[in-house]
Amino acid sequence: MDAAANLPREPRTERGRRTQRTILDAAAAEFGDKGFHESSIVSITQRAGVALGSFYTYFESKEALFKALVLDMSEQVRQLALPIVAEARDPVETELSVLTRFLEFAREHSEIYRIIDEAEFVAPEAWRAHYYGGASRIFARLKAAKDRGEITGEVDEIHAWAIIGMNVFLGLRYGVLERDRSPEEVAAIANQLLQRGLR
Amino acid sequence: MDAAANLPREPRTERGRRTQRTILDAAAAEFGDKGFHESSIVSITQRAGVALGSFYTYFESKEALFKALVLDMSEQVRQLALPIVAEARDPVETELSVLTRFLEFAREHSEIYRIIDEAEFVAPEAWRAHYYGGASRIFARLKAAKDRGEITGEVDEIHAWAIIGMNVFLGLRYGVLERDRSPEEVAAIANQLLQRGLR
The missing domain is CATH 1.10.357.10 (Tetracycline Repressor, domain 2)
Structure with a gap:
Protein backbone atom coordinates (compact mmCIF):
# COMPACT_ATOMS: atom_id res chain seq x y z
CA MET A 1 0.00 0.00 0.00
CA ASP A 2 1.15 3.46 -0.82
CA ALA A 3 0.93 5.35 2.46
CA ALA A 4 1.45 8.71 0.76
CA ALA A 5 -1.74 8.20 -1.29
CA ASN A 6 -3.79 8.52 1.89
CA LEU A 7 -2.02 11.46 3.42
CA PRO A 8 -4.05 14.66 3.44
CA ARG A 9 -3.18 17.12 0.69
CA GLU A 10 -0.85 19.77 2.06
CA PRO A 11 -2.63 23.16 2.23
CA ARG A 12 -0.76 25.94 0.45
CA THR A 13 -2.09 28.83 2.51
CA GLU A 14 -2.57 29.65 6.20
CA ARG A 15 -6.32 29.79 5.59
CA GLY A 16 -6.10 26.31 4.05
CA ARG A 17 -4.26 25.02 7.10
CA ARG A 18 -6.97 26.43 9.36
CA THR A 19 -9.70 24.78 7.28
CA GLN A 20 -7.90 21.44 7.40
CA ARG A 21 -7.51 21.79 11.19
CA THR A 22 -11.22 22.60 11.54
CA ILE A 23 -12.13 19.48 9.55
CA LEU A 24 -9.81 17.28 11.65
CA ASP A 25 -11.31 18.62 14.89
CA ALA A 26 -14.86 18.05 13.60
CA ALA A 27 -13.83 14.54 12.52
CA ALA A 28 -12.47 13.79 16.02
CA ALA A 29 -15.83 14.81 17.52
CA GLU A 30 -17.87 12.89 14.91
CA PHE A 31 -15.81 9.66 14.94
CA GLY A 32 -15.55 9.86 18.73
CA ASP A 33 -19.35 10.17 19.12
CA LYS A 34 -20.58 7.82 16.43
CA GLY A 35 -17.72 5.57 15.45
CA PHE A 36 -16.34 5.24 11.93
CA HIS A 37 -19.20 3.40 10.27
CA GLU A 38 -22.00 5.70 11.46
CA SER A 39 -20.04 8.87 10.71
CA SER A 40 -20.47 10.68 7.41
CA ILE A 41 -18.51 13.26 5.46
CA VAL A 42 -21.64 15.41 5.14
CA SER A 43 -22.13 15.45 8.90
CA ILE A 44 -18.42 16.21 9.49
CA THR A 45 -18.48 19.17 7.08
CA GLN A 46 -21.64 20.44 8.80
CA ARG A 47 -19.94 20.23 12.22
CA ALA A 48 -16.91 21.97 10.76
CA GLY A 49 -19.00 24.61 8.98
CA VAL A 50 -17.13 24.02 5.70
CA ALA A 51 -18.45 23.25 2.23
CA LEU A 52 -18.34 19.70 0.91
CA GLY A 53 -16.07 20.89 -1.92
CA SER A 54 -13.57 22.17 0.66
CA PHE A 55 -13.51 18.74 2.25
CA TYR A 56 -12.40 17.11 -0.99
CA THR A 57 -9.70 19.74 -1.44
CA TYR A 58 -7.96 18.18 1.55
CA PHE A 59 -9.15 14.58 1.96
CA GLU A 60 -10.07 12.06 -0.68
CA SER A 61 -12.45 9.88 1.35
CA MET B 1 -29.93 -3.99 30.61
CA ASP B 2 -30.46 -7.44 32.02
CA ALA B 3 -27.07 -9.13 31.82
CA ALA B 4 -28.53 -12.55 32.63
CA ALA B 5 -30.68 -12.45 29.48
CA ASN B 6 -27.54 -12.73 27.37
CA LEU B 7 -25.78 -15.43 29.31
CA PRO B 8 -25.58 -18.78 27.53
CA ARG B 9 -28.13 -21.33 28.64
CA GLU B 10 -26.57 -23.74 31.12
CA PRO B 11 -26.21 -27.21 29.58
CA ARG B 12 -27.81 -29.97 31.65
CA THR B 13 -25.58 -32.83 30.46
CA GLU B 14 -21.86 -33.45 30.00
CA ARG B 15 -22.49 -33.87 26.27
CA GLY B 16 -24.25 -30.50 26.28
CA ARG B 17 -21.25 -28.88 27.99
CA ARG B 18 -18.95 -30.33 25.32
CA THR B 19 -21.17 -29.00 22.53
CA GLN B 20 -21.25 -25.55 24.09
CA ARG B 21 -17.42 -25.62 24.43
CA THR B 22 -17.08 -26.67 20.78
CA ILE B 23 -19.27 -23.75 19.70
CA LEU B 24 -17.28 -21.27 21.83
CA ASP B 25 -13.99 -22.52 20.36
CA ALA B 26 -15.37 -22.26 16.81
CA ALA B 27 -16.65 -18.76 17.62
CA ALA B 28 -13.19 -17.71 18.86
CA ALA B 29 -11.67 -18.87 15.55
CA GLU B 30 -14.42 -17.25 13.44
CA PHE B 31 -14.59 -13.89 15.26
CA GLY B 32 -10.78 -13.83 15.47
CA ASP B 33 -10.43 -14.37 11.69
CA LYS B 34 -13.28 -12.29 10.34
CA GLY B 35 -14.36 -9.92 13.09
CA PHE B 36 -17.89 -9.70 14.49
CA HIS B 37 -19.70 -8.19 11.53
CA GLU B 38 -18.40 -10.60 8.88
CA SER B 39 -18.92 -13.67 11.06
CA SER B 40 -22.11 -15.71 10.82
CA ILE B 41 -23.87 -18.26 13.01
CA VAL B 42 -24.08 -20.64 10.03
CA SER B 43 -20.34 -20.48 9.47
CA ILE B 44 -19.64 -20.93 13.21
CA THR B 45 -21.87 -24.04 13.40
CA GLN B 46 -20.11 -25.42 10.31
CA ARG B 47 -16.68 -24.86 11.91
CA ALA B 48 -17.98 -26.50 15.09
CA GLY B 49 -19.63 -29.39 13.22
CA VAL B 50 -22.90 -28.89 15.09
CA ALA B 51 -26.45 -28.43 13.79
CA LEU B 52 -27.99 -24.97 13.69
CA GLY B 53 -30.69 -26.17 16.10
CA SER B 54 -28.00 -27.10 18.63
CA PHE B 55 -26.64 -23.57 18.42
CA TYR B 56 -29.97 -22.08 19.47
CA THR B 57 -30.21 -24.53 22.34
CA TYR B 58 -27.29 -22.67 23.92
CA PHE B 59 -27.14 -19.15 22.49
CA GLU B 60 -29.95 -16.88 21.43
CA SER B 61 -28.09 -14.74 18.89
Missing part, protein backbone atom coordinates in the same frame (compact mmCIF):
# COMPACT_ATOMS: atom_id res chain seq x y z
CA LYS A 62 -13.80 9.11 4.83
CA GLU A 63 -11.13 6.39 5.15
CA ALA A 64 -8.37 8.85 4.23
CA LEU A 65 -9.73 11.38 6.75
CA PHE A 66 -9.81 8.73 9.48
CA LYS A 67 -6.19 7.74 8.80
CA ALA A 68 -5.14 11.38 8.74
CA LEU A 69 -6.90 11.87 12.09
CA VAL A 70 -5.06 8.93 13.67
CA LEU A 71 -1.74 10.34 12.41
CA ASP A 72 -2.74 13.75 13.74
CA MET A 73 -3.57 12.29 17.17
CA SER A 74 -0.27 10.39 17.24
CA GLU A 75 1.44 13.68 16.51
CA GLN A 76 -0.47 15.49 19.27
CA VAL A 77 0.58 12.80 21.77
CA ARG A 78 4.19 13.06 20.56
CA GLN A 79 4.14 16.84 21.01
CA LEU A 80 2.96 16.52 24.64
CA ALA A 81 6.29 15.09 25.72
CA LEU A 82 8.58 17.42 23.79
CA PRO A 83 8.83 20.35 26.27
CA ILE A 84 9.22 17.86 29.14
CA VAL A 85 11.98 15.88 27.46
CA ALA A 86 13.73 19.15 26.51
CA GLU A 87 14.21 19.86 30.22
CA ALA A 88 16.29 16.68 30.44
CA ARG A 89 15.54 15.80 34.01
CA ASP A 90 16.08 12.49 35.75
CA PRO A 91 14.39 9.68 33.73
CA VAL A 92 11.90 8.73 36.47
CA GLU A 93 10.84 12.38 36.85
CA THR A 94 10.58 12.72 33.10
CA GLU A 95 8.21 9.74 32.91
CA LEU A 96 6.19 11.20 35.80
CA SER A 97 5.74 14.49 33.97
CA VAL A 98 4.98 12.84 30.63
CA LEU A 99 2.34 10.61 32.25
CA THR A 100 0.75 13.55 34.12
CA ARG A 101 0.52 15.52 30.88
CA PHE A 102 -0.85 12.51 29.00
CA LEU A 103 -3.53 11.91 31.65
CA GLU A 104 -4.62 15.54 31.40
CA PHE A 105 -4.75 15.17 27.61
CA ALA A 106 -6.78 11.93 27.87
CA ARG A 107 -9.36 13.74 30.04
CA GLU A 108 -9.59 16.68 27.67
CA HIS A 109 -9.69 14.46 24.56
CA SER A 110 -11.33 11.26 25.71
CA GLU A 111 -12.49 10.62 22.11
CA ILE A 112 -8.89 9.67 21.28
CA TYR A 113 -9.37 6.27 22.92
CA ARG A 114 -12.39 5.29 20.86
CA ILE A 115 -10.71 6.53 17.69
CA ILE A 116 -7.34 4.83 18.24
CA ASP A 117 -9.08 1.63 19.38
CA GLU A 118 -11.32 1.62 16.31
CA ALA A 119 -8.25 2.24 14.14
CA GLU A 120 -7.18 -1.35 14.87
CA PHE A 121 -10.04 -2.37 12.56
CA VAL A 122 -10.39 0.65 10.24
CA ALA A 123 -6.78 1.85 9.78
CA PRO A 124 -4.56 -0.94 11.13
CA GLU A 125 -1.30 0.48 9.80
CA ALA A 126 -1.90 3.85 11.46
CA TRP A 127 -2.96 2.05 14.66
CA ARG A 128 0.23 0.01 14.71
CA ALA A 129 2.38 3.04 13.92
CA HIS A 130 0.74 4.92 16.81
CA TYR A 131 1.95 2.40 19.40
CA TYR A 132 5.29 1.54 17.79
CA GLY A 133 6.01 5.28 17.58
CA GLY A 134 5.11 5.83 21.23
CA ALA A 135 7.18 2.88 22.43
CA SER A 136 10.19 3.89 20.35
CA ARG A 137 10.12 7.41 21.80
CA ILE A 138 10.04 6.03 25.36
CA PHE A 139 12.89 3.64 24.48
CA ALA A 140 14.90 6.56 23.05
CA ARG A 141 14.39 8.50 26.31
CA LEU A 142 15.54 5.52 28.38
CA LYS A 143 18.62 4.98 26.20
CA ALA A 144 19.55 8.67 26.45
CA ALA A 145 19.23 8.49 30.26
CA LYS A 146 21.38 5.36 30.27
CA ASP A 147 24.01 7.16 28.15
CA ARG A 148 24.00 10.02 30.65
CA GLY A 149 24.58 7.50 33.46
CA GLU A 150 21.18 8.13 35.05
CA ILE A 151 20.10 4.50 34.67
CA THR A 152 22.62 1.88 35.77
CA GLY A 153 20.77 -1.31 34.83
CA GLU A 154 20.05 -2.42 31.28
CA VAL A 155 17.45 -0.62 29.22
CA ASP A 156 15.41 -2.59 26.73
CA GLU A 157 12.59 -2.01 24.27
CA ILE A 158 10.60 -4.31 26.58
CA HIS A 159 10.74 -1.64 29.31
CA ALA A 160 9.40 0.89 26.84
CA TRP A 161 6.43 -1.35 25.90
CA ALA A 162 5.73 -1.93 29.61
CA ILE A 163 5.67 1.84 30.21
CA ILE A 164 3.46 2.66 27.22
CA GLY A 165 1.05 -0.04 28.37
CA MET A 166 0.91 1.44 31.88
CA ASN A 167 0.27 4.90 30.48
CA VAL A 168 -2.42 3.82 28.01
CA PHE A 169 -4.34 1.84 30.63
CA LEU A 170 -4.07 4.55 33.28
CA GLY A 171 -5.43 7.04 30.73
CA LEU A 172 -8.27 4.65 29.89
CA ARG A 173 -9.24 3.97 33.49
CA TYR A 174 -8.66 7.38 35.09
CA GLY A 175 -9.06 9.68 32.09
CA VAL A 176 -11.92 8.10 30.15
CA LEU A 177 -13.91 5.43 32.04
CA GLU A 178 -13.93 7.10 35.48
CA ARG A 179 -12.40 10.33 36.73
CA ASP A 180 -12.33 9.68 40.46
CA ARG A 181 -8.61 10.48 40.90
CA SER A 182 -6.67 13.49 39.61
CA PRO A 183 -4.01 13.16 36.89
CA GLU A 184 -1.34 14.30 39.38
CA GLU A 185 -2.34 11.65 41.93
CA VAL A 186 -2.56 8.84 39.38
CA ALA A 187 0.80 9.71 37.86
CA ALA A 188 2.52 10.08 41.25
CA ILE A 189 1.28 6.71 42.52
CA ALA A 190 2.00 4.88 39.26
CA ASN A 191 5.46 6.47 39.15
CA GLN A 192 6.35 4.69 42.41
CA LEU A 193 6.74 1.56 40.29
CA LEU A 194 9.43 3.29 38.18
CA GLN A 195 11.07 4.77 41.30
CA ARG A 196 11.43 1.63 43.31
CA GLY A 197 9.25 -1.16 41.93
CA LEU A 198 6.83 -3.02 44.15
CA ARG A 199 9.17 -3.72 47.05
CA LYS B 62 -24.69 -13.85 17.42
CA GLU B 63 -24.51 -10.94 19.90
CA ALA B 64 -25.23 -13.26 22.83
CA LEU B 65 -22.57 -15.70 21.59
CA PHE B 66 -20.01 -12.90 21.29
CA LYS B 67 -20.71 -11.70 24.85
CA ALA B 68 -20.50 -15.27 26.13
CA LEU B 69 -17.16 -15.66 24.35
CA VAL B 70 -15.74 -12.50 25.97
CA LEU B 71 -16.88 -13.76 29.41
CA ASP B 72 -15.33 -17.14 28.58
CA MET B 73 -12.00 -15.51 27.61
CA SER B 74 -12.01 -13.41 30.78
CA GLU B 75 -12.52 -16.61 32.73
CA GLN B 76 -9.67 -18.35 30.87
CA VAL B 77 -7.33 -15.46 31.71
CA ARG B 78 -8.47 -15.56 35.35
CA GLN B 79 -7.77 -19.28 35.53
CA LEU B 80 -4.19 -18.81 34.27
CA ALA B 81 -3.16 -17.09 37.48
CA LEU B 82 -4.90 -19.38 39.97
CA PRO B 83 -2.22 -22.10 40.37
CA ILE B 84 0.50 -19.42 40.54
CA VAL B 85 -1.28 -17.37 43.19
CA ALA B 86 -2.00 -20.56 45.17
CA GLU B 87 1.75 -21.01 45.64
CA ALA B 88 1.79 -17.69 47.52
CA ARG B 89 5.30 -16.62 46.62
CA ASP B 90 6.82 -13.18 46.91
CA PRO B 91 4.60 -10.63 45.07
CA VAL B 92 7.24 -9.67 42.47
CA GLU B 93 7.85 -13.35 41.66
CA THR B 94 4.11 -13.96 41.47
CA GLU B 95 3.69 -11.16 38.92
CA LEU B 96 6.66 -12.57 36.95
CA SER B 97 5.04 -16.00 36.75
CA VAL B 98 1.58 -14.61 35.93
CA LEU B 99 3.02 -12.47 33.13
CA THR B 100 5.05 -15.38 31.71
CA ARG B 101 1.95 -17.56 31.67
CA PHE B 102 -0.14 -14.78 30.14
CA LEU B 103 2.44 -14.19 27.37
CA GLU B 104 2.41 -17.90 26.53
CA PHE B 105 -1.39 -17.79 26.44
CA ALA B 106 -1.39 -14.68 24.19
CA ARG B 107 0.86 -16.53 21.70
CA GLU B 108 -1.33 -19.62 21.71
CA HIS B 109 -4.57 -17.62 21.53
CA SER B 110 -3.66 -14.47 19.65
CA GLU B 111 -7.32 -14.16 18.51
CA ILE B 112 -8.14 -13.02 22.04
CA TYR B 113 -6.75 -9.55 21.30
CA ARG B 114 -8.92 -8.91 18.26
CA ILE B 115 -11.98 -10.25 20.09
CA ILE B 116 -11.49 -8.28 23.33
CA ASP B 117 -10.59 -5.14 21.36
CA GLU B 118 -13.69 -5.48 19.17
CA ALA B 119 -15.77 -6.05 22.33
CA GLU B 120 -15.25 -2.35 23.13
CA PHE B 121 -17.67 -1.68 20.26
CA VAL B 122 -19.80 -4.85 20.16
CA ALA B 123 -20.13 -5.83 23.83
CA PRO B 124 -18.92 -2.82 25.85
CA GLU B 125 -20.12 -4.10 29.22
CA ALA B 126 -18.25 -7.38 28.82
CA TRP B 127 -15.18 -5.46 27.59
CA ARG B 128 -15.22 -3.20 30.62
CA ALA B 129 -15.78 -6.13 32.99
CA HIS B 130 -12.80 -7.92 31.42
CA TYR B 131 -10.36 -5.17 32.42
CA TYR B 132 -11.99 -4.20 35.72
CA GLY B 133 -11.94 -7.88 36.69
CA GLY B 134 -8.28 -8.26 35.77
CA ALA B 135 -7.24 -5.10 37.61
CA SER B 136 -9.22 -6.04 40.72
CA ARG B 137 -7.54 -9.45 40.85
CA ILE B 138 -4.08 -7.84 40.63
CA PHE B 139 -5.07 -5.33 43.33
CA ALA B 140 -6.28 -8.20 45.56
CA ARG B 141 -2.89 -9.96 45.10
CA LEU B 142 -1.02 -6.77 46.02
CA LYS B 143 -3.18 -6.16 49.10
CA ALA B 144 -2.69 -9.76 50.26
CA ALA B 145 1.10 -9.35 49.87
CA LYS B 146 0.94 -6.09 51.80
CA ASP B 147 -1.04 -7.85 54.59
CA ARG B 148 1.66 -10.54 54.72
CA GLY B 149 4.29 -7.81 55.07
CA GLU B 150 5.90 -8.55 51.70
CA ILE B 151 5.25 -5.03 50.40
CA THR B 152 6.18 -2.18 52.72
CA GLY B 153 5.01 0.82 50.68
CA GLU B 154 1.39 1.65 49.95
CA VAL B 155 -0.57 -0.47 47.49
CA ASP B 156 -3.20 1.20 45.38
CA GLU B 157 -5.66 0.26 42.65
CA ILE B 158 -3.53 2.57 40.46
CA HIS B 159 -0.63 0.11 40.73
CA ALA B 160 -2.95 -2.67 39.60
CA TRP B 161 -4.06 -0.71 36.52
CA ALA B 162 -0.42 0.06 35.71
CA ILE B 163 0.44 -3.65 35.90
CA ILE B 164 -2.52 -4.82 33.80
CA GLY B 165 -1.59 -2.20 31.18
CA MET B 166 2.02 -3.46 31.09
CA ASN B 167 0.84 -7.04 30.71
CA VAL B 168 -1.73 -6.31 28.00
CA PHE B 169 0.74 -4.29 25.91
CA LEU B 170 3.57 -6.80 26.32
CA GLY B 171 1.16 -9.53 25.16
CA LEU B 172 0.12 -7.41 22.18
CA ARG B 173 3.66 -6.55 21.10
CA TYR B 174 5.49 -9.82 21.89
CA GLY B 175 2.64 -12.33 21.69
CA VAL B 176 0.57 -11.07 18.76
CA LEU B 177 2.24 -8.42 16.57
CA GLU B 178 5.78 -9.86 16.61
CA ARG B 179 7.26 -12.87 18.33
CA ASP B 180 10.93 -11.99 18.30
CA ARG B 181 11.50 -12.52 22.06
CA SER B 182 10.45 -15.47 24.21
CA PRO B 183 7.72 -15.13 26.88
CA GLU B 184 10.34 -15.92 29.57
CA GLU B 185 12.69 -13.17 28.37
CA VAL B 186 9.95 -10.56 27.99
CA ALA B 187 8.53 -11.31 31.43
CA ALA B 188 11.97 -11.32 33.11
CA ILE B 189 12.98 -7.96 31.63
CA ALA B 190 9.62 -6.32 32.29
CA ASN B 191 9.67 -7.67 35.84
CA GLN B 192 12.81 -5.63 36.56
CA LEU B 193 10.48 -2.63 36.78
CA LEU B 194 8.54 -4.30 39.60
CA GLN B 195 11.75 -5.46 41.28
CA ARG B 196 13.56 -2.17 41.41
CA GLY B 197 11.96 0.37 39.07
CA LEU B 198 14.02 2.20 36.49
CA ARG B 199 16.88 3.26 38.76
